[in-house]
Amino acid sequence: MSNINVNTIRIKPLFSKSLPLPDETMALKYVVLEPVGFPIKVNSEKVKVTTDDPKLFNVYARDQWAGEIVKEGDYLFDNTIIPDYAFKVISTYPREGGIVTKDTLFKLETPKVVKRDFKKARFSDVIGQEEAKRKCKIIMKYLENPKLFGEWAPKNVLFYGPPGTGKTLLARALATETDVPLFLIKAPELIGEHVGDGSKQIRELYENASENAPCIVFIDELDAIALSRQYQSLRGDVSEVVNALLTELDGIKDNEGVVTIAATNNPNMLDPAIRSRFEEEIEFKLPNDKERLKIMELYAKKMPIPIKADLRKYVEKTKGMSGRDIKEKFLKPALHKAILEDRDYISKEDLDAALKKILGDKKEPLHLYG
Numbered sequence: 001m002s003n004i005n006v007n008t009i010r011i012k013p014l015f016s017k018s019l020p021l022p023d024e025t026m027a028l029k030y031v032v033l034e035p036v037g038f039p040i041k042v043n044s045e046k047v048k049v050t051t052d053d054p055k056l057f058n059v060y061a062r063d064q065w066a067g068e069i070v071k072e073g074d075y076l077f078d079n080t081i082i083p084d085y086a087f088k089v090i091s092t093y094p095r096e097g098g099i100v101t102k103d104t105l106f107k108l109e110t111p112k113v114v115k116r117d118f119k120k121a122r123f124s125d126v127i128g129q130e131e132a133k134r135k136c137k138i139i140m141k142y143l144e145n146p147k148l149f150g151e152w153a154p155k156n157v158l159f160y161g162p163p164g165t166g167k168t169l170l171a172r173a174l175a176t177e178t179d180v181p182l183f184l185i186k187a188p189e190l191i192g193e194h195v196g197d198g199s200k201q202i203r204e205l206y207e208n209a210s211e212n213a214p215c216i217v218f219i220d221e222l223d224a225i226a227l228s229r230q231y232q233s234l235r236g237d238v239s240e241v242v243n244a245l246l247t248e249l250d251g252i253k254d255n256e257g258v259v260t261i262a263a264t265n266n267p268n269m270l271d272p273a274i275r276s277r278f279e280e281e282i283e284f285k286l287p288n289d290k291e292r293l294k295i296m297e298l299y300a301k302k303m304p305i306p307i308k309a310d311l312r313k314y315v316e317k318t319k320g321m322s323g324r325d326i327k328e329k330f331l332k333p334a335l336h337k338a339i340l341e342d343r344d345y346i347s348k349e350d351l352d353a354a355l356k357k358i359l360g361d362k363k364e365p366l367h368l369y370g
Contacts, residue, residue, distance in 0.1 A: 026098035030105040031070065033061070033087040049085065050200065051108050061106035071097025118182050121172040127298060127323060128291035129166050132159070132282045136174055139259055143178040143214045146257040156249050156260045156277050158222075160267040161284030164324025167263040170284075171218040174261075181215040183208065187224040187262075190241050198241035206248045206255060213257030219245075222262040226274040242274065249277035286322055289315050295323045299331050305338060309348040317355055330354050
C-alpha cells in the first residue's frame with residue numbers, strides 16, 4: 001500500500017437544504033473573511049490575497065469550506081491554491097456562527113491603508129529652510145480652508161534637496177501645526193509582491209486620504225519608483241505604480257482637501273511625466289554656519305547629559321553636514337562615548353573623537369554634498 005500524505009487529504013461533509021444540519025447547527029447566511037497569511041514563514045515570502053471578482057471568490061470559498069462549522073474569530077485554511085494560507089473569520093450571520101452551505105455568501109475584506117501615527121513637530125524644530133517654510137504657508141491656509149481655493153488649490157508639491165535637510169520634518173510640522181492627518185509612506189513600500197498590488201495600494205491610500213480630508217499624503221524617496229527611464233529598466237510592477245500615482249496627481253478624482261507632498265534627493269533624475277505634475281518645487285539646502293550652530297544648540301538641550309564644550313568652535317568643522325548628520329554622526333557618537341566612560345557630561349575630547357571618525361585624517365572642513 002502506498003504512503004498517503006494526510007496533509008493532502010481532506011474529507012468535507014456536504015450538506016443541502018433538504019437535509020437536517022448536525023446538532024441543529026444553523027446555516028450561515030454570510031461570512032466575512034480577512035486574509036492573514038501563513039502560520040509559518042515559507043522561504044520568507046509574503047503573499048497578499050485580493051480578489052477583483054466577489055462572485056468568483058464566493059464559488060471558490062464555498063467549494064473550499066462547505067460543511068465547515070465556523071464562528072467569529074476562527075481561522076480557515078486554504079487547502080488548494082495556496083496551501084495552508086489562513087483567513088480569519090471577521091464576522092458571521094448568524095452572529096453565533098454556524099455551518100457553511102452552498103448558499104453561504106462570502107466576502108473578502110482586505111485591510112485598508114491607514115494613517116500612521118507620526119512624531120509631532122513644530123516649525124521651530126526646522127532650523128533654517130526659511131524659504132521652504134514661507135512657501136508652505138499657502139499649504140497651511142489651504143488645509144485650514146479648502147473651500148476658499150476651489151480649483152486653485154496647492155495640490156502637488158515636491159520637496160527636494162540633500163538627505164537630512166528636514167523634508168520629512170517639515171511635512172510633520174505642517175501636519176502638526178494645522179492639526180490634520182499625515183499619511184506618510186516611503187515609495188518603495190508601494191511596490192507590491194505582484195503586478196497590481198502597488199496600484200491597489202495607491203488607490204486605497206488616496207481613498208483613505210479623501211475620507212480623512214483635509215490631510216497630507218507624504219511620499220518619501222519618490223525616486224525609488226519615479227526615476228526617468230534612462231536611469232532604470234522599468235519593471236511592470238513599478239510602471240503600474242507610477243501610472244496609478246499619475247492618475248491621482250492629475251486630479252481625475254476630486255480629492256478635495258488632500259495635499260500630496262513628495263520628497264526626493266535627485267529631482268533631475270525623476271521621470272519628466274511625474275515631475276511635471278508638481279506645480280511647486282521647494283528646495284531644501286544644507287545649513288549655513290549660523291544654522292549649524294543653532295542645530296547643535298537645539299540638540300544639546302535635548303541630550304540626557306550636558307555638553308561642556310564651546311560649540312561655536314565646531315561650526316566650521318561641521319561645514320557640509322546636514323542637520324541629521326550633526327545629530328546622528330557627530331553628537332550621538334560623542335554622547336555614547338561619554339556614557340560608556342561613565343561620565344555625566346560630554347567633553348571636548350568626546351566631540352573631537354566623533355569628528356575625527358567622520359573626517360579620518362583629513363584636516364579640512366567636511367563637505368558631504370555638492
